[in-house]
Amino acid sequence: MTPAGNKIRNIQRALAQTGVDGWLFYDFLHRDPIAYSVLGLEGGLAKRRWFYLIPASGSPRKLVHRIEALALESLPGRRYFYASRQELEAGLRQLLDGLKVVAMQYSPQARNPYVGTVDAGTVELVRRSGVRVVSSGDLVQRFEACWSDRQLASHLAAGRKIDRIVQQAFRQAAAALRTDRRLTEYDLQQWMVEAFHREGLTADSPPIVAFGPNSGNPHYEPTRARSARIRPGGVLLLDVWGKLDCPGSVYYDVTWVAFTASEVPPRVERVFEVVRQARDAAIAFVRRAVEQQRPVRGWQVDRVARNVIERAGFGPYFTHRTGHNIGTEVHGNGAHLDSFEMPDDRRILPRTCFSVEPGIYLRDFGIRSEVNVYVDRQQARVTGAVQQNVLLLAETAREAGE
Numbered sequence: 534m535t536p537a538g539n540k541i542r543n544i545q546r547a548l549a550q551t552g553v554d555g556w557l558f559y560d561f562l563h564r565d566p567i568a569y570s571v572l573g574l575e576g577g578l579a580k581r582r583w584f585y586l587i588p589a590s591g592s593p594r595k596l597v598h599r600i601e602a603l604a605l606e607s608l609p610g611r612r613y614f615y616a617s618r619q620e621l622e623a624g625l626r627q628l629l630d631g632l633k634v635v636a637m638q639y640s641p642q643a644r645n646p647y648v649g650t651v652d653a654g655t656v657e658l659v660r661r662s663g664v665r666v667v668s669s670g671d672l673v674q675r676f677e678a679c680w681s682d683r684q685l686a687s688h689l690a691a692g693r694k695i696d697r698i699v700q701q702a703f704r705q706a707a708a709a710l711r712t713d714r715r716l717t718e719y720d721l722q723q724w725m726v727e728a729f730h731r732e733g734l735t736a737d738s739p740p741i742v743a744f745g746p747n748s749g750n751p752h753y754e755p756t757r758a759r760s761a762r763i764r765p766g767g768v769l770l771l772d773v774w775g776k777l778d779c780p781g782s783v784y785y786d787v788t789w790v791a792f793t794a795s796e797v798p799p800r801v802e803r804v805f806e807v808v809r810q811a812r813d814a815a816i817a818f819v820r821r822a823v824e825q826q827r828p829v830r831g832w833q834v835d836r837v838a839r840n841v842i843e844r845a846g847f848g849p850y851f852t853h854r855t856g857h858n859i860g861t862e863v864h865g866n867g868a869h870l871d872s873f874e875m876p877d878d879r880r881i882l883p884r885t886c887f888s889v890e891p892g893i894y895l896r897d898f899g900i901r902s903e904v905n906v907y908v909d910r911q912q913a914r915v916t917g918a919v920q921q922n923v924l925l926l927a928e929t930a931r932e933a934g935e
Contacts, residue, residue, distance in 0.1 A: 538609060540573065540676075542589055546759050547675055549591035554632040555588040556672060557659065565650040567669075567866065571676050572608060579604065582621070582655075586628050586635070588837075596624045622658070629698045636669035645875055647866060648673055670879050678860055678867025679884040680783060685907065687782040688859075689887065691775055692905070692917040695730045695785050698725060699773055701793050702742075707926040710793055718742040719760035720775060725773065734775040736784075742770035749899035751853055751892060755817070765793050768801060768898040769926065774863045784863040786888050787902035787917060791924035797887050804847070804893050804900045805923050811841035811891040812902050815855055815870065816915065819881065819906060823913045831868035831877035831887075838891045839873065847893045856888040859905060883910045 535651060558568040561582045568574070572585065581598030585605055587596075593610030597603075613628060615621040629635065637657055640649030645789045646736040648670045656666050680688070702725050709716035722742040729736065743753040745767040755761070763769060774786035790799060822829035835855040842851045849852065854874050858867030868879035870887060881887070885908055892901030 540571075541593060541609065544587050544672070544676065544750065545589055546569075547672055548587070548636075551636075551671065552635050553589065553636050553667060553672075555586050555629075555635045556669060557629070557635040557637050557666075558585040558587075559583070559637065559651055559655055564652075565638055566676065567648070567650060567673055568922055574605075574607065577604065578761060584628055586632075588632065589876065591660065594628050596621075616841070622661075625658065625830075626662045629659070632664055634665045634667060635659070636672055637666050638673070639666055639668050640670065641668060645670055645869075645877060645879075647864070647869075647875075652910070653794055674833050674858070674867035674879060674885065676881060678858055678865050678909075679742070679882060680860075680886065681781075684781060684783045685886075687777045687779070688785055688905070688907070689916060691734060691762050691777050691782065692785040692787075694734055694774055695775055695787065696918045698728045699734065699771055699787065699789055701728065702771060703769070703789070703924055703926060706769060706793070709763065709767060710926060715759040716763050718747065718755035718763065719742055719757055721763065721932070722755055725771075729775055733778050735778040736775040740774070740789075741770065743770045743772075743899070744768070744793075747897060749894040751894060751899070754771055763793065765927075767793050768900065769793055770899065770901060772901065772903065776861075783861055783886070784859050784865075785860060785905060786863055786903065787905065788890055788892075788901045789924065790900055791919050791926050793926045795925060795927035797923045798924065801898065801900070801923060804898075805902070807842060807845040807890050808893055808900050808902050809921070810845075811838040811855075812889050812904065814838060814841050815889045815891070816906060816913070818905070819908065819913045823908055823911070827928070828880050831870050832872035834870040834881070834889075835872040835877075838889070840872070842891060842893065850893045850895055851891060852894060853892065855891050857887045858905075859888060883908055886916070 542890040582603045583604045584596040586594045595605045596613045599614050599616045613624045615624040638650040744761045744763045747753045748768045748770040769791045776782040776784045818837045838855040854871035856870035858865035867885045868881050869877045871877045890903030
């Protein structure tokens with residue numbers, strides 16, 4: 534059987550388990566990268582709409598425009614053609630004949646825009662054919678977010694490199710402080726970018742290096758023109774993500790914090806301790822659920838971490854979800870730890886990985902602690918180094934000078 538045939542057979546097994554009659558893929562102008570990834574399609578032309586149906590049983594069917602007749606040539610199945618609007622609607626009815634429920638890249642009320650790539654009008658058009666449309670979210674993560682053994686190995690290898698680069702970056706900052714050498718957030722970020730190149734790592738964008746009040750901005754981006762100098766007496770936050778520079782590799786994504794002095798102020802220590810407790814509570818919740826073979830959903834894990842921060846009185850300062858799925862893109866297509874921004878009701882599946890990264894962001898500083906958790910059928914485990922205390926860069930500077 535061909536690779537495409539194997540993929541279709543696996544999808545049909547999944548459809549049979551979920552009780553959905555078919556998975557309907559659709560694209561126009563390459564708006565749905567999920568369809569191309571799941572189906573193994575190359576780019577090609579997509580100036581006319583195409584539909585591809587994988588039924589729970591039987592052969593796939595496809596609907597393509599007559600002037601782009603070869604759009605889905607690499608995929609098996611009976612082909613229907615259209616040109617006019619009337620032919621499109623008639624062809625869609627033929628495609629969906631006998632089906633009652635189909636999954637599409639659709640998210641009710643836009644709760645999960647990662648999955649919701651099909652426009653509302655197309656969903657309406659499918660419904661006019663007498664078919665109920667449900668979200669493909671769980672199917673997507675089954676075929677997009679579950680790692681192979683090779684991908685897990687790539688994640689662990691990237692993690693070892695990135696953990697080492699993070700500690701080296703803190704030593705760079707400590708050395709600059711010790712010698713009173715000018716070092717900006719941007720300078721340190723670019724040093725890390727060069728370290729990535731040396732180590733055979735790649736990323737979709739440079740790491741976050743945020744000092745002082747900038748650490749209170751979760752998605753702060755230093756630039757050459759706007760970048761604070763790293764000075765004594767402030768929080769330095771490094772959020773670093775990357776993967777091996779080879780096909781199919783998956784990301785590793787962590788955040789560490791340090792204080793540029795010989796002692797951590799009580800207020801900074803208190804905030805870090807609350808964040809650490811929230812992080813560890815979320816990890817423990819997932820571990821127990823996996824060990825007890827209980828289903829756990831993304832929103833539930835977020836709620837556990839958020840409760841810790843809210844009880845400590847910092848609820849208004851935790852302004853993002855607890856974590857995101859990790860895959861070949863740093864924000865993957867699996868379940869996210871979110872009851873806050875985009876509540877995610879999907880189950881966390883075996884062989885998936887996600888970040889756990891609660892944070893508290895105040896006016897003068899912010900603290901985030903991020904680790905990655907990989908789940909298999911028996912256990913959930915953190916895949917890299919775990920920060921337990923705020924690093925002191927003055928101590929690191931003395932070590933560097935010895």
